[in-house]
């Protein structure tokens with residue numbers, strides 16, 4: 001079974017180490033490579049990989065919104081978000097999935113088991129691919145209100161329209177926290193070495209859950225602030241493992257274990 005993750009840049013990807021570990025653990029003979037593909041070469045390079053016998057792919061930045069045009073069938077999440085992160089070639093057809101959605105949901109449900117999605121308004125900071133995955137999960141799980149806060153208004157308005165949400169101007173982000181049940185940072189702010197997320201959580205109810213898509217560092221300044229004032233927090237770390245688990249299951253039919261040995265495989 002020939003598998004690969006496609007993207008650019010791709011050398012930093014931790015997916016090969018994790019999936020190779022799972023192939024061995026499950027006695028499946030196969031390979032999993034990281035293959036650099038630039039968007040302008042996607043059609044040509046992807047075509048060559050299909051000819052070369054690859055049957056499963058992960059897809060990452062900047063190809064998630066671009067690879068769908070070559071696919072035949074889409075799962076509900078890939079269709080709703082317009083983003084594909086997993087592909088299976090079966091009977092000469094390409095099946096497209098978005099397992100980031102599963103990863104996001106499972107991360108919260110595993111690490112905050114008492115949390116209810118429908119227990120009040122949700123606030124999403126950001127309007128990129130990660131924000132779309134979060135909005136889809138919230139909509140599917142009957143969040144009563146979805147507030148989309150984004151620096152670029154047009155992107156935020158579009159996302160809000162697609163998921164029956166309300167757009168909030170970036171400058172009003174602290175007002176958007178009032179009465180919220182969950183706060184999700186789906187911007188890149190807070191990443192190691194980058195700009196921080198400037199937000200005071202004073203308006204956020206203490207019972208709200210706070211989660212961050214950023215997982216380097218594990219405890220972002222946002223999560224530290226939230227924890228200090230008594231909110232429950234969930235880091236972004238396990239989202240990676242759960243999206244990978246679902247992808248592996250799509251290719252092989254086996255659901256691999258997310259455990260200490262899988263965590264050790266990527267360090």
Ligand code: ATR
Nearest residue numbers: 126127128129130131150151152155186187188195
């Ligand atoms: P991903 O697919 O991982 O979500 P993305 O599409 O690049 O990545 O989205 C990054 C998000 O972080 C966007 O919502 C972006 O806001 P814009 O739509 O205005 O670009 C947000 N973001 C990045 N840098 C930001 C900054 N300095 N201030 C506010 N938002 C920022």
